[in-house]
Amino acid sequence: MIWRSMGESILLSLFLFGTVVYVLNYYGYIRPFTDWKEGITISLLLIGIVAVLGGAYGYWSSSRTKRRLEMLQDAMLHLEKGNLSKLVPDLGQDEIGRIGEQLGRISTRWEEQVSSLQRLSTNNAELAEKARLSAVVEERQRLARELHDAVSQQLFAISMTATAVGRTLDKDFERAKRQIALIEEMSSVAQSEMRALLLHLRPVHLEGKRLSQGLMDLLQELQAKVPIDIAWDMDDGIRLPKGIEDHLFRIVQEALSNTLRHSKANQMELKLHRPLDSVRLSIRDNGVGFELDETKHASYGIQSMKERVNEIGGSIQFVTAPGKGTRIEIRVPILTEEGGETSDGDNQSPIGG
Template sequence: MVWRQMGEAVLFSLGIGFLVVYLLESQGLAAPFESWSTIITFGLTAIGVLIAAGAAFGLYRSYPIRSRVELMRDAMLMLEKGNPVPPLPNMGKDEIGRLAEQLSRLSRKWEEQVATLQRLSSNNTELAAKVRMSAVIEERQRLARELHDAVSQQLFAISMTATAVGRTLEQDFERARRQVELIEEMAAVAQSEMRALLLHLRPVHLDGKRLAQAIPELVKEMQAKVPMHISLDMDEDLQLNKGMENHLFRMVQEALSNTLRHAKATRMDIALHRRGDTVRLAIRDNGVGFDVQEKKHTSYGLVSMEERANELGGSFNVASAPGKGTRIEIRVPIMAEERGWNDGGVQSDPGTAGR
């Protein structure tokens, strides 16, 4: 842009200079030159002066324009990355100024839409809590049926077989040995069924806990069950609205599940931090990796994480390759209506904030 402005200014100044010389010559106002050398010297000097003056004028005019365009470009890049845009300064009434005003209006509408999405997310979380309460009885009935149909029947079969062992032990030792082996098999099946039922009983929501408390507990639980090193680096005082915290917690859960089931990794790193007006969640493992283009649209876990990020008005990026591990980065903007209590470290319940 600077070179174009300078070039246009130089051409304009040269044109004005030639026009002035032509008018002076045509009106007989220019004194005749004594020799050709004088003409050449004067012409070269005039051209040099005109070029220097035009370049200086073009440089002077280009820098204010360039600075305004750079501000607009930075604002558009922030919008593209899902970050809130600070208010743009007054850029005048020309075309660039009008574009800046339109960009500011677009940024405000974007923030309003993201704020609406996050409010809806919080409302959905509260409604989900009420639905869970109404589903407790149904879940208890289902677990009771499964305990009766699976574990209770296995225990009854073990009891009957153990009774038979007592009767056949002295008469047919080989048959008794086979019955003991059958008891061991049925006990293993019953144990597997109990583990599956306990896994269903494990809470999958925050259940009233803060995100800074729930994620470390989740990581600690996983470390106790799987032979994989999991490191966690997160802000201890991170406080967000209920909807955002629930989505972030579920995305960490989904990432852990995907890594445990598919990655064959020995190490997993989780980082969750607030950076200005943005929350950044980064997850990385050293597993087998995958082809992103092939799996991104077929993996339910990745699709679910991306949908949650989009619901919060954020961005979702995944980088992986076969044998190179996987890295997931999620950025979620914090809207203006939440920054006041969030910066102060005291959260107001979204459900009571308007009372």
């Protein structure tokens, strides 16, 4: 840049010098040289002086411009690296100076945007933490209500019936036998309620596990604690967005809890597959079934499952009737490949069936 500027300045200086000499000679202000040697010497001397002055000016001007451009480039590099504390210096009042002022305004605007994004990120983290704590408190309150409404009432009834057995055992043996049978039935119901509540005490999220692995662990744990045959058929390679996996996991928890509480089933089957652009979840038991009416929606957790399916844009269908068992069919469309590629192989692991 410097050499080019010096060359341009020298050429411009020589051009202006030649123009001035021509004009002065044209109007007779320059006398002819008496000696050609003297003329050549003076001409070369003047040309040399003009060339040196032009080169010096070109060097000074280009050095000043280069220094200002380097300062501007340095500020841009710091801005590119995210160092917003680097201030753009005053570069004068010309075009370079105005570019520097614009860059300074861009830097200030960028710093404001970054500060706003960081505040937003902090607020989101705080809201997420509050939502998590709120969910924990709400879940504890719900479990406390269910313990009071279901298990504690069953235990109180068992206690009262046991007291009555002690009083009637000698007087009416047949009545005492019926009371003992009632105690056994109430104990079984209370045990089912406790198992269902313990199922809800599992983590709300999958804790880094894949959905298939989390469901498999859940089913194996349930099968070890409850006298029920459980079979599952799942695509082990399914990868889904985290939000969808968490909702499906909670839906399965809710369905299993309802089965333990209400269905009196001794067989259960779960299927999880991903055909093309959707994921399909099927849960079936051979229990007593129920009537699909508004009164049953709350007691069987149907509304809760519907809300979760709606939140992930899916559809849910209940197929049931008294004495015919219950089947829940869920389909969720997958619009992105965020969850990864689908595995072609199935991992079929029936247990106890």
